[in-house]
Amino acid sequence: MHLTVTEIAEAVSARIVVAACPETGVTSITWDSRTVEAGSLYVAIAGERVDGHDFALDAVSAGARCVLITHSLPDEAIARAQELGAAILLVKDAQEAITDLARVWRGRLCGRVVGLTGSNGKTTTKNLVRDVLACAGSVTATRGNQNNELGVPNTLLSADADTQNVVVEMGMRGLGQIESLCSFVRPEWGIVTQVGESHIELLGSRENIARAKSELIAALPEGGIAFLNGVDDMSDFVWENARGAERGVRAVCFDGSGEYCEEKASGWRAGRAVWATDILLDDAGCASFTLVARGFSEGAEHESALCSLALSGLHNVHNACAAAAVGLAAGLSLKVIVEALGAAKPESGRQEMLKARDGFTVVNDAYNANPDSMRAALSTFAAMRVDGSRIAVLGDMGELGDFGPAGHREMGSLVAELGIDWLVSVGDLGSLIAGAAEAGGMSAERVFRAVGAADALEIVRKLVEPGDAVLVKASHSVGLERVVEGLVG
Structure with a gap:
C-alpha cells in the first residue's frame, strides 16, 4: 500500500494525537513491533496477554511513520513521535480500523x-x-x-x-x-x-x-x-x-x-x-x-x-x-x-519431507488436522516407499465437538487397516485413535499413548531406526512441531 497519514486518518475516522506532515507516506502495516521498518504503520492492538501500546516507543524508534492507538501512550512515546515526526492517531477499535483501511485500499x-x-x-x-x-x-x-x-x-x-x-x-x-x-x-x-x-x-x-x-x-x-x-x-x-x-x-x-x-x-x-x-x-x-x-x-x-x-x-x-x-x-x-x-515446494508443517541425521524420514504435517486431512495424510504415508517401519504420531483434532470421538476412532481404524507399523497417540482424544487401532487388529505392543509432545518425542526416539519414516500430525494446539524439531533438529 501507499497512503498518506491524512488518508489514513480519514479512512479510520481517527483523532489526531500527534500530527505529522500531512503528506508523510506509509508503505506497510504491522501490529508486531519487531517487524516495523521505515515507513510502517504500526497498529497497537491490546490483546489478552500483550498490549501493543507497550511497544509503541519501539515502533516509532524503528521507523514507524504512523501509530494507531486505542488508549493513551506514555509521555516518552509521545515525545519520541514528536521528535521523529511520526503521527499518532486514536481510534475506537484497532481491528475495525485495519478493516476500514483495507476497504479504502481495495478501491485502489x-x-x-x-x-x-x-x-x-x-x-x-x-x-x-x-x-x-x-x-x-x-x-x-x-x-x-x-x-x-x-x-x-x-x-x-x-x-x-x-x-x-x-x-x-x-x-x-x-x-x-x-x-x-x-x-x-x-x-x-x-x-x-x-x-x-x-x-x-x-x-x-x-x-x-x-x-x-x-x-x-x-x-x-x-x-x-x-x-x-x-x-x-x-x-x-x-x-x-x-x-x-x-x-x-x-x-x-x-x-x-x-x-x-x-x-x-x-x-x-x-x-x-x-x-x-x-x-x-x-x-x-x-x-x-x-x-x-x-x-x-x-x-x-x-x-x-x-x-x-x-x-x-x-x-x-x-x-x-x-x-x-x-x-x-x-x-x-x-x-x-x-x-x-x-x-512448487511444500510449506513447513504441511506434508513437509525432512531427513534426519540418523537416517530416517520425518513427514512434518503438524500444522493442523481434521478427519479429512488426517485421512489423506495417512493414505499418503501408507503409499510411500519405506525401507524400514512406518511410525505414525497422531494427536487430537480440534473443533469437532460431539463428532470428535467418532472422528478419532475412525482414524484409529484406518491406521490398522493401512498396516502402519507403530502408532503413538497424543492427548485425550488421541487415545481414542489408539484404542480403535487396537480394536481394528493392531497389536497392543505396537501402540503407545503419550500425554503430550515431550512424552511422544521420547517414545519415538526409542522406536525409530535408520530407514524408518515418521508421520507427525495433529491440530496445531497439540504442539507436535516439537516432536519434529526434536527428531530432526
Whole structure:
C-alpha cells in the first residue's frame, strides 16, 4: 500500500494525537513491533496477554511513520513521535480500523482479486495459485495461513496498487464470517477447495459448513468465476445456495480424483473443466499425472500435458487441478502451468519431507488436522516407499465437538487397516485413535499413548531406526512441531 497519514486518518475516522506532515507516506502495516521498518504503520492492538501500546516507543524508534492507538501512550512515546515526526492517531477499535483501511485500499487496486476458502487444502492451493499466477505477472498472496480478520485485510494492504493478481485465503469459524470478509475484499474470482468437517463443532453439519463456504461464491460479481471441486458432494449445494447461475457467475470444475467422466458430467461440471488422469505415485508419495483441460483455448476443445508434483499426497492432485484452472482462466498456457506446479515446494508443517541425521524420514504435517486431512495424510504415508517401519504420531483434532470421538476412532481404524507399523497417540482424544487401532487388529505392543509432545518425542526416539519414516500430525494446539524439531533438529 501507499497512503498518506491524512488518508489514513480519514479512512479510520481517527483523532489526531500527534500530527505529522500531512503528506508523510506509509508503505506497510504491522501490529508486531519487531517487524516495523521505515515507513510502517504500526497498529497497537491490546490483546489478552500483550498490549501493543507497550511497544509503541519501539515502533516509532524503528521507523514507524504512523501509530494507531486505542488508549493513551506514555509521555516518552509521545515525545519520541514528536521528535521523529511520526503521527499518532486514536481510534475506537484497532481491528475495525485495519478493516476500514483495507476497504479504502481495495478501491485502489487495479488487478484481479481471487478469494479462496475450504475445509482442507486452503493454504497449499493458495500457494499453488500464487506460483501459477506469478507466471502471468505480479502477485500478492496471503502469507502463511493468515486468513482471519487481521490477516485478510493485511493481504490487501500488502499489495501495490498495480499488482496484477491478489490471492486472498479466507478462513471462517461461523456463518457470516466469510460474507463479512468479502464485503471489503470484493473478490472477482472465488475458489472453494472442499467442504469437509473442520469447524463442525461450531456449525453442526456439513450442510452448514457448505452454506458458510458458499458466502464466497455469493460475493462474486456478474461475470466472476467460481472454481468448484467436481468430486465434492457438497459443491452443488455451494453453487445453488450462492445462486451462481442466476447471478451470471461462471463456473469452472476441477477434479483431481482421476475419475472425471466427460460423458456423465452435467450442469456446471460439463462446462470449462480441468481434471487429472493416469495418476501415479512415486516412492515418496508424490504424484505424476496427465492434466487435461476443456473449454479454455479457442480452436482446441481439449488440451493436455504431463504434470509431476514435488508435493506428496493424492489430495494435492486436487489442489494442483484447482490452481491449473485458475491459471488457464487467466490466459496462461498449460505448458507454463505444469512447469510452475512442478516447481512448487511444500510449506513447513504441511506434508513437509525432512531427513534426519540418523537416517530416517520425518513427514512434518503438524500444522493442523481434521478427519479429512488426517485421512489423506495417512493414505499418503501408507503409499510411500519405506525401507524400514512406518511410525505414525497422531494427536487430537480440534473443533469437532460431539463428532470428535467418532472422528478419532475412525482414524484409529484406518491406521490398522493401512498396516502402519507403530502408532503413538497424543492427548485425550488421541487415545481414542489408539484404542480403535487396537480394536481394528493392531497389536497392543505396537501402540503407545503419550500425554503430550515431550512424552511422544521420547517414545519415538526409542522406536525409530535408520530407514524408518515418521508421520507427525495433529491440530496445531497439540504442539507436535516439537516432536519434529526434536527428531530432526
